[in-house]
Amino acid sequence: MTGDPIRRALDDVWYCVGESRSLRPGAMRSVSLGEEAVVIGREASGALFALRDRCPHRGMALSAGRLVDGHLVCPFHGWQFRPDGVCAAIPALARRDDANFASVRLARFAVAEKSGLIWVHASANPASADPEAAPPIPEVEFDYCGQLVEILEVEASFDLVALSFVDPAHVAYVHDSWWWRPSKTMKEKVKQFAPSPFGFTMTSHTAKTASFAYRLLGSIPEVEIEFRLPGVRLERITAGEKRLANYTFASPLPNGRTALINAMYWNISGLTLLKPIARPLMRQFLGQDRDVLQIAQRGLDRKPAMVLMGESDVQSQWYFSLKREFLRAREAGTAFVNPLEPRELRWRS
Ligand code: FES
Ligand SMILES: [Fe+2]
Incomplete structure (x- = not known):
């Protein structure tokens, strides 16, 4: 771990922490946002809450307790907390003990649900977090009839995982399964890029050499790929x-690990039948990234420097420029100004 903020995951942004369906009404569980432990729960009404997963009394994890009549009950001495974090009861207090427990509160995190996924804002005081100032939570813009989500833990830094989202050169070497990359020959690719909010977009083009996976769609598809901070x-x-x-997200975990999340959505009813086949393929694809990222991380642990070369690494440079500008804007208290210009990039893959 280094003290340089450019090396850390941003902390004033939203991160995906799991699937909506993983949290039924009345349930809660612990999630990690970097070194921060958060208990997320769902009230009987369906509303979500997110609080620091640490009882102020003796540090117990509240996620190990239960939700009783809408209150989180600590399993150590039974202190109770409302979903807004305010302490509601301390059962051990005698009647004459006038301790003001309502002044005890847990730090609260903003939590939101979009397209079947749960997102938590990584800064503990949502009042100060201007929603306009952070990259928006991704949403699916069409009525989907099917959804497939896979979540993997990777022993690699947030940056290394996020960089794999904008790294065209690794595809030919890491993802060379027949169903994704039928041709083994490297061809020169020409792609147009333009800045988009908190990131950049490879503008829509026709996938001429459509892979097998794309061809399942029938006609020749248009593809648009957007990258935005923090790792989306x-x-x-x-x-x-x-x-x-096909949405991919990185979320920071403790001890320099990162969650790699892939959520696929479609509006083609036939595709839903393929789910049992698609899931292992998605797992295989993500596992290819995980395996190579974990080994590369060990090299970066020995010497944390990267040599970025040529147009296939320009998007990686953009990632760091965006992140640097985000940190600068936060530091200065001014608006984020996208530092990128429209550009054509060429590479062989
Ligand atoms: S540690 Fe939570 S009630 Fe004591
Ligand atoms: Fe990859």
């Missing part, structure tokens, strides 16, 4: 009325 890659595929969205 949104691939949108359109073929006539048919829509497929």
